[in-house]
Amino acid sequence: MSIRRALISVSDKTGVVELARRLADWGVEIVSTGGTKRALEEAGVAVTGVSDVTGFPEILDGRVKTLHPLIHAGLLAIRDNETHLKQLEEHRVTPFDLVVVNLYPFQQTISRPDTDFETAVENIDIGGPSMVRAAAKNHRFVTVVVDPADYDDVLDQIEKNGEVDPQTRLQLAAKAFRHTAAYDALIAGYLTEQTGETFPERWTVTFEKAQDLRYGENPHQRAAFYRQPLPSTPGIASAKQLHGKALSYNNIQDAQAAWEIVSEFDQPAAVAVKHTNPCGVGIGSTVAEAFQKAHDADPVSIFGGIIAFNRTVDEVTARKLKEIFLEIILAPGFDEAALTILREKKNLRLLEMPETPTTGKPSWKQITAGDGFLVQETDQKRISREDCRVVTERVPTEDEWEQLLFAWKVVKHVKSNAIVLARDNRTIGVGAGQMNRVGAAEIAIRQAGELAKGAVLASDAFFPRSDTVEAAARAGITAIIQPGGSIRDEESIQAANRHGITMVFTDVRHFKH
Template sequence: MMKMKRALISVSDKTGIVEFAKKLHALGIGIVSTGGTMKVLREAGIPVTYVSDVTGFPEIMDGRVKTLNPYIHGGILAIRDNEQHKAQMRQHGIQGIDMVVVNLYPFRQTIAKPDVTLHDAVENIDIGGPAMVRAAAKNFRYVAVVVNPGRYEQILQELGGQGEVSPRTRMLLAREAFQHTAEYDAAISGYLSGQLGEGIFPATLHKIWEKVQDLRYGENPHQQAAFYRDKYAPAHGIAYAKQLHGKELSFNNIVDVEAAYAIAAEFEQPAAAIIKHTNPCGTGTGASLDEAYAKAYEADSVSAYGGIVGLNRPVDLAVAEKIGEIFLEAVIAPGYEPEAMQVLTRKKNIRLLEAPLLTGSSRMMDIKRVSGGILLQETDRYDAVQNEMKVVTKRCPTPDEWEQLLFAWKVVKHVKSNAIVIAGNNQTFGVGAGQMNRVGAAAIALEQAGEKARGAVLASDAFFPFQDTVNAAAKAGVTAIIQPGGSVRDEESIQAADEQGIAMVFTGVRHFKH
């Protein structure tokens, strides 16, 4: 390895740059810099060579052209043990540049401003910076490229120990550099797509995912897995939840935690949902979180064992004591009172997660993977309200039935289709999920509800293709039904409901969940 002699520094993010440059100077490394960075370093008393003194040409066009020069790029790109390259450097008086410390104009920060203009955005598209970064990254066998201020200390430690940055570190830095420019270009492309009116589905989709953690395995032990988050999305949701206690989350835990929190967030009043295999085995609301959790648990106490709990209020002592009575994999809530933490942390392995509630404005796009591509859609945020629904039967729902219909409609939205939910007293009594036909889903939900179906309501995520579900509901004692409507046989279902005294409401909105 060759000892480093010369570094070029030109940074937009000046975090730690003065301290870093001082230590480079102390190690005998000469520094070349551009206007703004040079001014900061010189004010700190660090000797700096101005880039124009290297190129023999001034910075021109408002700084658009300053480093796009053979004296810069030749010094970066030269292969140090290539005799022809060395001869050309001597012939043209090009000095080697062994380190490039560059980060780019703040394009993302600029376009995030509410009053940003297209002109402002364009002027914050860096040209010379990415060119130097890519050149140095390409030539990582000989040049260290530093785009992340968080790397300064590591670089200094290696330089202080051996006068050089190790080959492995240079390759790691090159990978970071290409990632840096790729993300930068993706941001510019995304912004211009927006300016062209391409909306939320641009011609080319660029997403940057950063690893949160490696997972022990995926859905099954023979599958490798890792957890990533959208790097530039707002910092909310399960990917940003804070784990306060318990074992490491598994792949399936994360999927179920998302499902639990999504249901709990549907309700304004205190709510609890218990999830098994992405479906709610129990959901309840009440005057208190304690009451809501009790209803969710009682809805299906057998399936609740080993489940995931989602709550839309901070966990208090009363709820914590109830949660502690059975084995649960995880709990997610907006917070935990100290007394509740004392109770819950007695269980060594239970995972306790804290995250702000998801809201309609914070939920992200829904991405589904298929072989060779993805499907992208808006998250199902539609929340039909009573005055937008249509009563299609002779009998209108009573006020209590309306309350239960709206409750059941919020829950069925989160059940895998074909989906049927039986509910009453702000509690699920039976859930039929993921069946190949709707009457089969109804049979499961009604069987689970048992005698509680009498006087209860039924919610269906999609229309009834036949009247058989209405007949099954009537036989079990269901008194009101909510469904989207829209079948060519709607009149048959309406007639069957009228004949059996059932009130039926059409929402006009389907909630398939695949």
Template sequence: MAIKRALISVSDKTGLVEFASALAKLGVEIISTGGTKTLLEKSGVPVIGISDVTGFPEIMDGRVKTLHPAVHSGLLAVRDNPEHQAQMKELGLDYIDLVVVNLYPFAETIAKPNVSYEDAIENIDIGGPTMLRSAAKNHAFVTVVVDAADYGAVLEEIRAQGDTTLDTRKRLAAKVFRHTAAYDSLISQYLSAQVGETFPERYTVTYEKIQDLRYGENPHQQAAFYRKPLASAGNLTTAEQLHGKELSYNNINDANAALQIVKEFTEPAVVAVKHMNPCGVGIGADIDEAFVKAYEADPTSIFGGIVAANRTIDEPTARRISEIFLEIVLAPDFTPAALEILTKKKNIRLLKLGSAMTAAQPEHVLTSVDGGMVVQDRDLRQITEADLKVVTERAPTAEELKQLLFAWKVVKHVKSNAIVLARDNMTVGVGAGQMNRVGSARIAIEQAGIKAQGSVLSSDAFFPMGDTVELAAQAGVTAIIQPGGSIRDQESIDAANKYGIAMVFTNVRHFKH
């Protein structure tokens, strides 16, 4: 067989003229539609209009043009089936050997601010996916191209042998069905959101590959990094890497954890993360002060960690960063002087998030389980002073209250069971992921050492008994914030009153598994 006839109709016209010109020079007859036909004609590429093939005009503002037996017979006919051959000859139909189609820009349309529902619907392609699916189904005989990146390889094979190989057609067909599946997934997500279907009976999502990773969580595991088609700016998937080697699987998870925490704060803040848990968090009058506090929170654990800032990294901060080993620094931007300092360190990764770095946005969190996944809303619940209920004889002072709310923002992002000690706008002790809450408290208190004196304590979930309060009192904690809700709350309240500790309930739990 040989490729003699091609149907080309694309929305993204990248590289199109060069590709079509090359096909024409190889003797391939080109059929086209609408804007694609106009462009090819203006570029001097011989082209036949779709209406000349179907004998029917493009109608309804172009909505109906390729949905015709003359098109789909040419795509779907099984070339070695005698009955199909006879029917094609009897009806005077011709085969189509190559299809080059990409689709109406639905994703780009719904990404526009204030896009109307009508505009979104109008940019749902019907004829394009139908042609792609027909051609991909019949890939034993038909070559189908949906990505301009494949133009070169297809041309090379046609030049060499007049046709593409079956292996190439299989690969391209698989790519087509991935493409149309992603397209339909995006449409279904948009329409489901329009009618308030938060958790529909079928949950479809699509992601685009950013890059293959060297390996996964461990060297024997393979991995890749993907992003949502409409990922908002200021996130890890849209960050610009300014320096350093490529990110690893663990880097990405840790960097995302750091970013989620630092987005909790509006004042200058720095977060240091190890193994997806914060080891130091600090806020200050400027980013340099915030970094000092995050570093001093745990100078040991920050070594080899990931640091995220919510302000531009300036020269003083960069000098401090350069004195220690860090894997990654994420920030909205870096001053030229800061970049000059930090790029002298060969392996540190510098990620620029841009001015669009804002608070975390509502979205679903997907967690895989064997044979399926669980889906939930992202935990975006915020607590203010007005939400707090004082349950002890002593109410917290204004300073204690400030530190309690700071600690509460941090404990939300610590693996459960979680305990955070804070004072002076910085964490001083973090206890994460223990099988019982008092165990996490012991770790946080031990880490804090003398800094536990006069600190406040935050717990992601209620105290099942009074032992954590007893431990906190012995360490010198003066105030506690916790959800409350245990049947033994009174035991913890009595213990707090015994030691003069102020305790407030949030009535909100922040488990993070």
């Protein structure tokens, strides 16, 4: 289909003047509305107003301007249907061959913290989506463009062939429906949020592509990375990559896990992660001290791992980091000296994490389950010393309290069944993802070795029997923190008392599958 008539009405005016000018130079009639029409006229492009086409003025403060049969019949008419053609002639409707439309900036509007409800509602586009959907439905005969990034390709095809090829029209139509679907998803989410509903009858979300990935978890799996348009808590998708090769699927998973763990701490902290589990966590008075503790927790597993910091990486720390092979380092910032040092390793990815504060809105974890979809609040539960119950005869010392709360922050992020051993503000043993709890404890104790004597133990869920307490006692562990809640809690408490172990219950479970 040759391009003779175009309807142009855009909120994002990037490139629209050049687009319209080239179309006009080729003799294409341009029809437009409101601000777009003014912009084209000011640029000297010949343009016809929609009101001149419909014979009806824009009314209701612009709410109604394109919702008219002379517009939509020109979009929806099937050009090889004789009845449609006769009706177009009878009602003096001139069809459109090209529609260039993008929508009111609803996302930008609601992203501003000072936006009130009425302003948000006024930025819900009605006529725009109607034109886009009509043109996309009739893509056999109409080319629809919603993204300025597609202008050049469309113009090149028109210049060379006088038309846009059918495959491109189909691709642009699919993109147009994705555009309106995403737009409606944002509106639905915003309005649902205003009602206070948590789990409505439909969970409607949209994500934007951040990047294509070389492959997924394994080379035979295809993958891509998508980001939330308006995240409640910024994460890896909001990071700025300062150096290194492209992130992989597994890199992204591990980096997000590391960031979530390190964000638990108020003191300078460092977290080393392998396969989404922490292999070393440390806190200190400086970033360098925190890193040294995280490194020493498991100097074997940290090789090829991901390191996250909750403070700016300085020169001293960078020199330590350079000595080992790492995949990624992520932090709120890197000073210039640190960047210079770390950029000497060409493949090392450096991610600068956003300092954007959380919105205070609930954050959701979403995961597919076969032909279903699970949604839950992210686990943001934190506890203090005052939230814990001492259930044994001996109460923790001040140092034990400090180590217990440290270990509890870590075990929350370890795959269940999970056990973490800690001392001196660092992990010394991690047992992750085991089928039984005492097995996880034995792994952590074996890793800790002699350091287990005088250490503390954290468990993400209750002890079903006293065997984990007995294993801890044999290793010389002096304090335990766990949720409690087993029907056999008393057995574990009695075992702890026999061995002089202090034990506290949190009444909070942190399963992580």
